[in-house]
Amino acid sequence: MQGRRNFLKLSAGAAVGSLAATLPGTVQAKTCGEINWDESADVIVVGSGFAGLSAAVNAKRQGLGSVLVLEKMQVIGGNSAINGGWLAIPKNPIQLAQGVNDDSPEELVKDQIISGRGMQNEAALRVIANRSLDAYDLCIDTGVKFRDGFNIQVGGHNKARAIRTQHGTGGDITTKLYEAGVKAGVDHRLQHYIEDFIMDGQKIIGVKVRKNYRFPDLTTGSTIFIKANKAVVLANGGFARNMALREAVDPSLDPTLDCTNALGATGEVTLTAMAHGALPVHMNLIQTGHWGSPDEGGFGWSNALLSIGWHQGVAISVLNGKRFMDERADRKTCSEAIMKNRNADGSPAYPVVFFNYNNYAKDDRVVRALRDEMAWKVDSLDEIAAKFDIPAAELKRSVTEYNKHVKDRKDPLFNRKMDTAEELTGPFVVSRIWPKVHYCMGGLKTDLGARVIDGRSMAPIKNLYAIGEVTGGIHGEARLSSTSCLECLVMGIIVSETIKADIQGAV
Incomplete structure (x- = not known):
């Protein structure tokens, strides 16, 4: 027998209005009707990156019952699988x-x-x-x-x-978490797109899902209803690939910037949660990765290569042959400094980063970068100047000055920490840099236990939790490198503990 809990109760377009209507994947559920559940799970996890997979494994470890992971794409891992590890x-x-x-x-x-x-x-x-x-x-x-x-x-x-994974990719972690989940009995489903939440007042009781969905075609697949007996955990990541939403929340962000994210990072689950009252915070704080390369698409190898370049090398403006920043500062500081390098017509004047080749000739970060032609082996400063149209005399002066700072272990220009810096003698590994849109600091407001806060009541939406990049307000204006994986893994542990505590408190 169907009761009040089996009703679809909210128009998902109401809270976000015309924006929701124009964004891909935002559901406009305007009718209420009796729900015939196709199946159920005790805990439903939306997303299969670090956060989602951690939550799934830890939910099993906490004895929360059946755990179902829903991933809209055709592979496990999301952005996490392609990050730098x-x-x-x-x-x-x-x-x-x-x-x-x-x-x-x-x-x-x-x-x-x-x-x-x-x-x-x-x-x-x-x-x-x-x-x-x-x-x-x-x-x-x-x-x-x-x-x-x-x-x-x-x-x-x-x-x-x-620390860094063995192969320098987040896939080293997502693969093992997935395998651990399978062993523990977690049910992972690919090509399952969340169309809407099913609510009973301020409590989520299930999800409307498009099964066998093929990104990005919303006409593919068929609709099913999955009941959530205990919890729904949102771990769907950010929205950096959603150009309409990016423009809406931060019109100042250069729309020509490339993006490191997987194609599925479009944020429609975040918008659906907002439509059901979830409070968004810091949506306009979108971080760029200062290690991006204009010579490769997406995430690429530049992040790995520049873990050498920032420490052992130097960044030089092609406009004047001079250093222009502390190469070891945080992402926001570096990105802003890099993007000031513009030609007279406003187009990017891609700065270069270079370091000594001989010390790293067999390093896989260098081997891959040279192989894929997003970096080059160059024998001398004159060749660098010629190849990248840099004033040769000023370039040489800058390197001479830099080498003195290396010897002195002090950088009076930008106060860079010089403990790992090496004198530049050549031959060199040279790459071009330009920031890419990388991480959304904004998302859904949660409490310290990962409960999603309803903006209308400022109380948690019962049984709805969020972890990882889908959440907002944690890092502030800029997130430090290597802290997203930490956050996701830890919050996957914490959310499982919170769900267990909430269940025990309700008994």
Whole structure:
């Protein structure tokens, strides 16, 4: 017998109006009717990146019953699978083996407060940092391999605390979490697109799903209704590929910028949650990755290559042959400095980054970059000047000055930390740089337990949770490198604990 809980109760277009009507994938459910459930699951997880897969594994570990992961694309992993595989872990074993004993979760939070520029949620950052070793243990327990002895200081961090997966991709983590989930009995479904939420007042009770959906064609597949007995966890990531939404929330963002995200990062689940009352925060804070290359599409290898370039090399403007920034600053600082390099007509004047070739000739980051022609081996400064149309005399002066700063271990121009810098002698590995849209700081407001907040009541929407990039307000204006993976893995642990506590509290 169908009761009041089996009714579709909300017009999803009401809260976002004409914007929702124009965006791909936003459902306009205007009729109410009795729901005949096709199936049910105790916990439904939307999205299969770091956050979703962590939540699924940990939901099973918490004994929450059946767990169903719904992924709209044709592969598992989302943006997480194609990212660089970086993970910031204070007091990780590699860090301690290197003799770095003065790090702590609080030190990480201090760095994030600086990067957040007063807009961050310190309490949330502290909760995540304090559970960082739990994220590391989750990786190790599920079989993730990290590079032996690899732990470095990345942009905006004051300590070397960033470890990296064996193959330098997030797929090393998503694959193992997926395998662990399968072993634990998690049901993973591909090509399942969320059309709408099914609500009972301020409580989510299920989802309307387009099964066998083929991105981006919303006419494909067929509709089914899946009941959520205990919880729905949104882990669908950001919206950086949704050009209409990007323009709506931040008209100042250069629409010509490339994007590192997977094609499915379009945010329609976020909009649907907003339509059901979920409170959005910081939607206009969209971060660019300063390590982007104009010579490759999407995420690419530039991020990996520049983990050498920022530390051992130098960034030079092609306009005047001079340095123009602290190469080891945070993403926002570097991106803004890079994008000031413009030709007279306003077009990008792509700066170059270069470092010594001989020390890294066999490094896979260099081998791949040279192979794919998004970097070049160049024998001399004169050749660099000629190839990239840089004033040769000024370039040489800049390198001579830079080499003196390397010897002095002090950078009076930009106050860059010079502990890893190397004198530039050639031959060189040279690449061009230009920021790419990378991460959405904005999303749904949650409490510290990952409960989604209803903007109409400022209370949690019952049984609805969100983790990872779909959430907003955590990092503030800029997110530090290697902290997204940490956040996603940790919040996957925390949300499972929250769901269990909420169930016990309701009994």
